Amino acid sequence: MARIFSFFLVLVLLSGIALAQNDVVTDAGSSEYNLNKPERVEWFRNTGSGLFIHFSMDSQLGIVISHALVGASKDFEDRYFNELYKTFNPYRFNPEELVALAKLAGMKYIVFTTKHHSGFCMWDTKTTEFKITNTRYQKDILREYVDATRAAGLGVGFYFSPEDFWFLKQHNIPIDRPVQPLSPELAKAYDDYTRQQCEELMTNYGKIDVLFIDGDPKAVVKETSWRLQPDILITRGAMKTPEQVLPGAQIDEPWLSCITMGTAWQYQPTNERYKSGGQLLQLLIEARAKGGSLLLNVGPKPNGELPIEQENRLREMAAWDFINHESMDSVRSWVVSHEQDIWFTSKDNRNTLYAIVTNAQDWREGTRKSFTLQSVKATPNTRVSVLGQNSQIIEYRDDDISCHYTQTAEGLEVSVVKAQRIYDDHRWPNPVVIKLENIEPTIARAVKVETLGSEPAQAGVTLHGVIHDYDGKVQKAYFYVRPFAGQVETLYVSPWEKTVEATVDKSGNFSVTSSELQPGQRYEYKAVAIQSGLSVEADSKVYQRRQR
Structure with a gap:
């Protein structure tokens, strides 16, 4: 265990912790208003993977998409909104080539960034001058993507952010996440602005298959989209969409994980750390085994080409899918993952x-x-x-x-x-x-295991878990523990370490006290039950032990 902790500390010091497009997102489902049709949900469950494309005008700088505006100086804001977009020119964007590669890699749909939090629109909108047709490119790049994707027989997906930093700037509202409370008049104007953009997207580009809503408020986007496109499938905003992580346990309801090839959503030419093709395949396989799907992200270069590192990994995945596609398409979970x-x-x-x-x-x-x-x-x-x-x-x-x-x-x-x-x-x-x-x-169904809380103990940390609907047949359980390096890094930092086994009480509860969890460190842990010799895993939690 000490060797693994040392490796973890070295890795963190060398690489730092990278941030995702929305670092706190782990489960952004919203079921109180969900008009996804059952047949569309079934289509989604049969799709093993989709391709996510994060692309905007700040790719010219090779920085995080949109988020650098939060806390930026007035000079940064002014040049970002008034100058940077005018030089954007993805003249080598070849949607037919990109779509063909996605299809070869087994993707069944593509989700393209129509507007990220910055407010820059990748279509010829009438709502703002901050748009792709006012750049050196001049053309409606969204239409080019839609036409190529539809022609290839893949599902057309839109990413849309209702958060809009351009709108905030125009109304002298500080750029922050979450957005500061607005007056009733401004809140209505904000909703109207969002609604008009959604109406353009949902009426000018034909049938849209998938919508990924990132940010708040989502209500206007959902209402407008389902009203104009009743068959559209909304993922984030209507189902579980953990980001940069996979669930620890099997999930019966439909879900997807959106995950980057490296650490960045948009093109990052330097200081990037790519996952190997083998690791990306592991993510896909694990997602399907747990009942979900993978939305794998790429970020084109400012000229519109896909970085060779990303193309290479998609081709490695394409070779594997060509051989093994039937194990990913239209499949469901087994009794254990x-x-x-x-x-x-x-x-x-x-x-x-x-x-x-x-x-x-x-x-x-x-x-x-x-x-x-x-x-x-x-x-x-x-x-x-x-x-x-x-x-x-x-x-x-x-x-x-x-x-x-x-x-x-x-x-x-x-x-x-x-x-x-x-x-x-x-x-x-x-x-x-x-x-x-x-x-x-060999078993009709696996038990349902849940990872509960944790607490400091005199000899270390006590971890708690429970088996629901306990019938007394499972008598042993344990926990997996590993250092937590942050949401982006957690997938492959270090292997899980098994604790000692615990005895399950009559109510299905069990606990383990570990003396190896060190002060000042953050850990991931998850409960595991042993059923008929099989390990059944729960979802994970994060614990940080405070210094005494």
Whole structure:
């Protein structure tokens, strides 16, 4: 544990903590007013991923989109609003090429930034002069995106911010988040301004499939959009949209996580830290295994081209999707999301299972591996295969590469060979998907586990969890703990460390006191219950122990 803490401290000192477009967003659902149609929700649940595009005129500076205006000097504001946008010229923006790449990578819809918090409009609006058609580019870039996306058969999505710093500037209101309380007259003017922009977006560009509302107030945007486009699916504003994180547990209702390729939403040419293609695939797989989807963000350069680092990662994901798409499309969760490094998706009412082996970077081509799946049992008609290969022929060799399975007391043992040549060096490092047909789960459903609060104890910190609707069958539980490096960095800073096991009481409650949580540090922790030998995880919480 000490080694991991040391690594965490070094990482923080070297890299710092980066901020997201809305750093406090973890669950921005709003169910009190939700007119999403069931058939549209079902379409969304069947889509494994979408492409998010953050793009605005301040990409010229390679800085955070919009947020630098909060607390900025008058000189910064004046030059930002009066000069910077005039030099914006994404003359190399090729929506057909970008859309084709997104489709190849398995995305089913694209969400484009129509207006971020700065108020700069990426369409030819009549509401303001602060818009794309008043730049050197002069054209309506939003229309170009819409036409290309629709022509490719992908869902057309808009990102829209009702927060508008340009409006605040014009009315001498300090630029802040959240916006300071407005007078009734200004609040009405603000709503009218937002409504007029939404009416333009919802009437001038044909059918819009998806809307992502970022910021407040959302009510005017939702009302206008559903009134003019009854079939539109609103994500943020009507469902769970955790940002820069994945939920710790499976979620039954529809949700998406929007996550950046690096740390920045918009193009950041320097001091950026990209996730690898393998890490992005892990995010996609984990999201699908937990019942949601991934909205993966890219940020074009100011000239409109996609940075090569982002293009490369999308092409790596495209290769994986070309082989394994059926494990991501129109799938649902299994009874547990994963067993160690093997993640699960299923379809056909859990008659078909995809066991996704994520720790495959050292699995050499032509090598046989066996895996025991505790949550799976065979039937007389069970079949096993590996997606993408026929498991009959391997290049230049005459080995037995067929797939086998054996039902044991510990679970279903599956034996397969990685036999397809994807890279010239025979070292394709990305996940391998084993397809199991005509199988059954060993448990009808997993218990519902919740991570509760924590509190200082004489010997460290006491962590609490609970199993809901407890029937007495689960008798052991524990917690996972790791350093918390901030919302952007938390995904891959360090592995989870397991605490000692706890005994579950008659009400389903359990606790563990850990002496390894150090003063002054922040930690993530999540409760885990052991059910029929399977680990069932809850969502995580963050704890910071104060110095005594």
